[in-house]
Amino acid sequence: MNFPVIEPFDAALTASLRARVDGLAKPPGALGRLEDLAVRLGAIQNRIDPRIRRVRACVVAGDHGLNAQGVSAYPSAVTQAMVATMLAGRASVNALARACDVEVCIVDAGVDADLAPHPRLRNEKIRRGTRDATIEAALTDDEVARALAAGIKLAGEESDIDALMLGEMGIGNSATAALLLHRLAPAALNDCIGAGAGHDAAGMARKIAALERAAARSNVTAPLDVLREFGGLEIILLAGIVLGGAASRRVILVDGFIASVAALAAIRLVPAAREYCIFAHASAERGHRILLDVLQTQPLLDLGLRLGEGTGAVLAAPLLRAAVNLFSDVATLDDVLSGRLG
Ligand SMILES: O=C(O)c1ccc[n+]([C@@H]2O[C@H](COP(=O)([O-])O)[C@@H](O)[C@H]2O)c1
């Protein structure tokens, strides 16, 4: 499969952006990591004057065949129910998006139900849920390729969207994400498994045993093979959004554990995508720390969130707007010291 070309950053422009930030009316470095964010946004957009016009959260939904093994405390039907809740504007992500001026786009990549058409629902369904990865490959090569292509295409649309956020909804996807992290980091499987949406001790034991069976079934490590063996459709479509968004020089703001695993998969497919991914927050899900360490990145926020839906990414949108305002609104130190502001 052919992936879009993702350009590395222009080193001279990055140096100019840093010089601009250093020359603003403040002691150098006094705005801490917000300064790094401002430079990064300019480097991503390849502009000395980065801008954040429209911001869109893509909440991609899918179901997981391995949920039949009891890897989640919740039935797969909750995925469909939460998609309906998001379409009604009543999920957490909707409330936070209204507060942070973020558009929400809900995408069906593989919900195990026939969803009625809705003006705010994008139908990219590849199939109704993945196959049970403890028994057989979750997907075919063709299904993986089609999910990636759908994400790449979606991310390339509407050129005035400057930042794309990765969000997801999929009961059982913390189990799938643990398998992907185990193979793609790589890291010991046990360290990648957390409580997901919540588990008691018996539930955790069931989840660990099922994931050990799935991991023992296939020893693949190449990224496309890993995605075929373990899924899931929403994670793969999100990886496509990373590739398409980076190729069109958009900021990719990554939500929690599952969205971060999607970003990792994209980065394993096209390493240049890494610089375009900004990790919004540190999820409380076990395994997220491993992923952040592997990618040597520090998230913007740490609020103890572990919801998904794109909630953490949406909350970081104001930081993007704040960072670009430094370039557009702040006087230079030279102007201040020479009295040129009047
Ligand atoms: O993104 C996270 O950090 C995160 C951590 C734990 C759970 N979730 C959400 O909870 C669901 C997955 O949990 P589970 O237990 O069903 O695998 C899925 O809908 C995710 O959006 C999300």
Ligand SMILES: Cc1cc2nc[nH]c2cc1C
């Ligand atoms: C209710 C509920 C809402 C969610 N949102 C994202 N993952 C979720 C999981 C559950 C169970």
